[in-house]
Amino acid sequence: MARPKNQAARRSEIVAAAQRAVAKHGPDGARLNRVAEEAGLTSGAVLYYYPNIDDLMLEANREAMERFYEQRVQMLASLPDDPAVRLLALIRSGLPSGSDDAQVAMLCALGGSAGNNPVTATLLTSLYERQVGMYLVVLEQGAARGVFALAQDPLTVARNLVALEDAYGYRIIARHPSIDAETAALLIADYARIATAHELTVS
Numbered sequence: 001m002a003r004p005k006n007q008a009a010r011r012s013e014i015v016a017a018a019q020r021a022v023a024k025h026g027p028d029g030a031r032l033n034r035v036a037e038e039a040g041l042t043s044g045a046v047l048y049y050y051p052n053i054d055d056l057m058l059e060a061n062r063e064a065m066e067r068f069y070e071q072r073v074q075m076l077a078s079l080p081d082d083p084a085v086r087l088l089a090l091i092r093s094g095l096p097s098g099s100d101d102a103q104v105a106m107l108c109a110l111g112g113s114a115g116n117n118p119v120t121a122t123l124l125t126s127l128y129e130r131q132v133g134m135y136l137v138v139l140e141q142g143a144a145r146g147v148f149a150l151a152q153d154p155l156t157v158a159r160n161l162v163a164l165e166d167a168y169g170y171r172i173i174a175r176h177p178s179i180d181a182e183t184a185a186l187l188i189a190d191y192a193r194i195a196t197a198h199e200l201t202v203s
Helices: 002-029 031-041 044-047 053-067 072-078 082-092 102-116 116-143 154-173 181-194
Strands: none
Touching: 002 031, 002 044, 002 102, 031 044, 031 053, 044 053, 044 116, 044 154, 053 072, 053 102, 053 116, 053 181, 072 082, 082 154, 082 181, 102 116, 102 154, 116 154, 154 181
């Protein structure tokens, strides 16, 4: 009975290793041997769990993208029905945990190669649009209830918020000396205050 759990844990470790490999070497440089090195395994051991390296890379991408959409949607459902609380939670959850956040570093690397990779471009565009839609729901609910007085149409505000997440996320991964996750959240919240005419606070 323990074996499936061990296999699931090992698969998770290999997926995380693939994410680190992409972050370090880019999507074209994250070859099997580099994934194996990151995982502390032989190439054969990686292939035992993922016989097709492309399937492994798709899983690594899917997991990182799920974090920034599906998991955030689930988070919103667990919060009080308060658009201001939900907006701040979205802002916080859209940023890297720090400069060593491998999933965000991987997404940054994928973004750099998207111009030459239509599949990657499609995946990242889809993620962006879904995140915009997530913000859009919160903004429209806040406006409908009179909680927010939007300075621009809600779609524009939502697009700007996701763009700020991406821009500051990149700066954090690039180890900008004066921008960490907390600072970035404060800066994005400053824009959100202007855009919503609401006294948002970040605790």
